[in-house]
Amino acid sequence: MIDSYGIILRPLVTEKSLAQNSERYKVSFLVDLDANKHEIRAAVERIFAVKVVEVNTVYLKGKHKRTRMREGKRPDQKKAIVTLRAGDKIEFFEGL
DSSP states (O other): OOOHHHHEEEEOOOHHHHHHHHHHSEEEEEEOTTOOHHHHHHHHHHHHOOOEEEEEEEEEOOOEEEETTEEEEOOOEEEEEEEEOTTOOOOOOSOO
């Protein structure tokens, strides 16, 4: 089993994810491709000391990009949308 900090790579901070955080107690993270929902739940509860109600995952395939003569592919990613118990909060920014 991977440690908690190896499962959760970084928070996903977009307009949509910040709106879900304030309205519906949902927080988005980019997670390890091999992590399952049980591991993600345990990692979030262990790192942030909150109660997780639900975990939804989305597998994002990398786009194919081409520049002049070269063709490449962006890496695949896995996104986890974690629903927290009402009243629990995870703050990423102090100044906002």
